[in-house]
Amino acid sequence: MSFAKLGLSEALSKAVADLGYQKPTSIQTKAIPVILQGQDLIAAAQTGTGKTASFVLPILEKLQRGKTQKKKRVRALILVPTRELAIQVAEKVKEYGQFTELTSLAMYGGVDEKAQKQALIDGVDVLVATPGRLLDMYGQRAVYFEEIEMLVLDEADRMLDMGFIESINKIIDRVPTDAQCLLFSATLSHKVRDLAKTAVNDPYEISIAANQASKSNIEQWLITVDKDMKSALLSHLIKENQWDQALIFIETKHGAAKLVSQLEKREIAAEAFHSGRSQEVRTRLLEDFKNGKIKYLVATGVAARGIDIEELSRVVNYDLPFPADEYVHRIGRTGRANASGEAISFVSKDNFKNLCMIESRLGHLIERREVEGFQPRKPVPISILNYVPKHKRQKEEQENQDK
Numbered sequence: 440m441s442f443a444k445l446g447l448s449e450a451l452s453k454a455v456a457d458l459g460y461q462k463p464t465s466i467q468t469k470a471i472p473v474i475l476q477g478q479d480l481i482a483a484a485q486t487g488t489g490k491t492a493s494f495v496l497p498i499l500e501k502l503q504r505g506k507t508q509k510k511k512r513v514r515a516l517i518l519v520p521t522r523e524l525a526i527q528v529a530e531k532v533k534e535y536g537q538f539t540e541l542t543s544l545a546m547y548g549g550v551d552e553k554a555q556k557q558a559l560i561d562g563v564d565v566l567v568a569t570p571g572r573l574l575d576m577y578g579q580r581a582v583y584f585e586e587i588e589m590l591v592l593d594e595a596d597r598m599l600d601m602g603f604i605e606s607i608n609k610i611i612d613r614v615p616t617d618a619q620c621l622l623f624s625a626t627l628s629h630k631v632r633d634l635a636k637t638a639v640n641d642p643y644e645i646s647i648a649a650n651q652a653s654k655s656n657i658e659q660w661l662i663t664v665d666k667d668m669k670s671a672l673l674s675h676l677i678k679e680n681q682w683d684q685a686l687i688f689i690e691t692k693h694g695a696a697k698l699v700s701q702l703e704k705r706e707i708a709a710e711a712f713h714s715g716r717s718q719e720v721r722t723r724l725l726e727d728f729k730n731g732k733i734k735y736l737v738a739t740g741v742a743a744r745g746i747d748i749e750e751l752s753r754v755v756n757y758d759l760p761f762p763a764d765e766y767v768h769r770i771g772r773t774g775r776a777n778a779s780g781e782a783i784s785f786v787s788k789d790n791f792k793n794l795c796m797i798e799s800r801l802g803h804l805i806e807r808r809e810v811e812g813f814q815p816r817k818p819v820p821i822s823i824l825n826y827v828p829k830h831k832r833q834k835e836e837q838e839n840q841d842k
């Protein structure tokens with residue numbers, strides 16, 4: 440199957456060929472024809488599956504065929520949860536649309552709004568925006584929604600987790616009812632389905648099987664280690680294995696800063712990437728990490744989405760994420776589009792329940808390894824697959840009794 444056979448014009452097929460894409464991924468083969476036909480869609484697809492191209496390509500195709508934009512109007516609106524993802528998706532729109540006349544813009548908070556307002560004056564074909572800043576601009580009459588032909592809710596589960604439900608509903612209410620709506624989410628939870636009911640109309644549903652959530656080209660394992668030995672273990676692994684690059688996830692901003700200084704003491708240069716740093720700094724850090732100037736980036740969860748680095752070879756969960764879906768997003772930062780990668784988690788005894796939830800979500804246990812000299816003094820218990828937390832177990836028992 441080629442991109443042209445999916446119904447994409449020469450301008451778009453050429454752009455993807457130039458990027459080195461040889462054939463469409465599974466989600467692209469499924470979604471592109473449906474979107475081109477004008478149908479609404481809900482898709483369960485993880486990041487790393489090529490989902491961005493699966494909606495950006497048909498959007499560009501359809502917009503190319505239609506009328507041009509008007510002042511302060513937008514023709515396709517892509518809503519995303521974070522600034523990083525907004526930048527990332529907008530970059531893809533530019534890359535895929537490079538041989539078209541279509542215009543695009545990324546709009547997100549944390550930066551001066553003047554330039555974004557200015558860019559909106561003549562209207563844009565594709566606007567990629569975070570909900571808060573978009574509503575701000577809407578309130579200031581810098582942008583109008585009545586010409587919107589296509590609306591995408593990208594990483595819908597994440598937007599809900601981040602508390603954007605009210606903003607999203609406000610936006611949906613203002614978008615024309617006949618606009619084509621596409622919803623993408625890593626998981627189709629009840630909350631996401633409820634949102635879908637208000638947004639999409641008689642949708643076509645695509646699901647990239649849950650077991651593909653942990654992609655087979657990512658080698659995953661965990662190292663059991665005491666909490667107070669984690670930073671020494673990380674330094675040891677970096678030096679011993681001569682890691683070329685690692686994206687290291689940690690729970691808190693403070694923890695990130697502390698770990699960076701602990702690494703420095705061991706002569707390992709790393710940088711902290713979290714919401715306490717300005718947007719400008721974060722953009723620069725990502726750039727430097729992508730081009731290899733920074734080898735080790737210590738990031739809080741905010742960075743989990745939106746980082747798209749070709750050939751990122753390694754992700755380390757210094758702290759295990761919560762909830763379990765976050766694990767899938769994090770490890771999805773490596774092994775992208777069929778490249779191979781490794782995801783290593785540091786697990787101490789107090790992470791045990793969290794580990795069980797992650798393994799239940801994955802549907803399999805994660806291979807355990809110990810590192811010589813770092814064997815834990817407090818052993819991590821044997822995992823329980825299909826683990827149900829106590830409060831849920833009690834609730835289920837209660838419900839069964841009530842029946």
Ligand code: AMP
Pocket residue numbers: 459460461462463464467485486487488489490491492747748749775776
């Ligand atoms: P996404 O799931 O949209 O975050 O995409 C993950 C990565 O896969 C991005 O770096 C894309 O550039 C890349 N990609 C998307 N589609 C293809 C394809 N058909 N062939 C090869 N790489 C792709």
